[in-house]
Amino acid sequence: MDFTLSAQQLELQERAKAAGAALRGRSAEWDRSNKVPYSEVVEHVRAHGLLGLTMPTEYGGQGLTAMDYLITVEAMFRNSQFWAIGEPLFATAGPGPCMVMMAESQTTRDKFLPDLVTGARQCAIALTEPDFGSDLTSLVTTAERRGDDWVLNGKKNFVTGATVNQLYAVFVRFDDIAGHRGIGAVIVEEGMPGVTIEAGPEFLGCRGIPHGDLTLENVVIPVENIIRGPGSFGDLMTAFNMERLHNCAFNLGMAGAAYDEAERFVRERVAFGRPLAEFQAVYHALVDMWTDLEALRLMARNAAASAIDGNYPRALETTAAKLYGARVASQITLKALELHGGYGATTNYAIERIHRDVVATIVAGGSPPVLRNAIAALILPGVSVSQRSAGAPQMAPVS
């Protein structure tokens, strides 16, 4: 497959690099204070023309491809060296907006998409619950019909962008239907009566914007806020292939930033009368890091290229790239930290923050064992790979 970038993609990549580099100097302070001036970041990304990248032009989006998204987000991360810079792209073209695109009703799409793709109101995703993370099909947040409306009750946690987003795409269980068959998704709007959005615990990495809690107490939503009703778990999960692609771009960009920092350090630092870069063990380490990055980039581009004819990237390629990225990115950032010697452990160098950001995301969007389960279900037809104990409802295969 030919992954040579077109002139348009090269221009996009340059714009994304500039957007990232302009904010790099502020990353350390945003991490230390655990406070990102998020609306300023959104306006910065908007000014560089990078919102709603892959969303349809009819709703105000840019109609670009998953490959364009990957290239852009990787460049933003590598040059800003900070995770939160990617959030406005994620919230205007990631799984939240993609789920709304999949809404059963045109009324739902018309109500939310114009705001979503232009960033007027942005969308976080709320799947995880305090008692059910990997075991998503056991979730207990409920949606019950009351006349023409629906009433929501439950709690979601680890919602990235809680308190800074205005819309939340929430996985719920309809009418107490058991297992994956009861699951669908709704849009919860900030400010609806009964909605509480809180910051949640402090994180070791990916700091500055909360990964917080969304509590729903008798929240009444109109029918047009239903994205998909029960029985749509498998379909909805295809939107999360865009999340996995985003995770790949994150791992590529941040591990690339770690490589850049390590290379610069070992070129400048002298030991035994020579730059560190001239010791074989050191340049071999750089070569291994570079090679792993190259392999990850090829896997990620292969996944992005599987999104054809308006479909999202395919589950198998995207999940494999996300699984590989979660492993090699943290290995690369750890090696880069080690190559800084004792300085790598200080807050004077960017590498410790880059490493913390990468480690913080290893389980986000699916932990490695759960991704392996999903891949096994796709590559081993006929083999039972269910993790459930006997008698429990079966998990839906994610196609």
Ligand SMILES: Cc1cc2nc3c(=O)[nH]c(=O)nc-3n(C[C@H](O)[C@H](O)[C@H](O)COP(=O)(O)OP(=O)(O)OC[C@H]3O[C@@H](n4cnc5c(N)ncnc54)[C@H](O)[C@@H]3O)c2cc1C
């Ligand atoms: C930085 C960050 C951002 C996040 N953002 C969001 C967000 O925006 N929205 C959202 O909904 N969620 C979000 N999450 C939550 C994330 O999706 C969950 O943390 C993840 O799915 C794991 O769920 P859990 O934390 O409940 O762990 P658990 O499911 O309790 O898993 C704990 C451990 O057990 C292992 N395990 C579980 N099941 C199996 C199995 N069948 N076989 C082998 N091992 C298993 C896991 O791999 C893990 O190591 C975020 C998490 C992080 C860290």
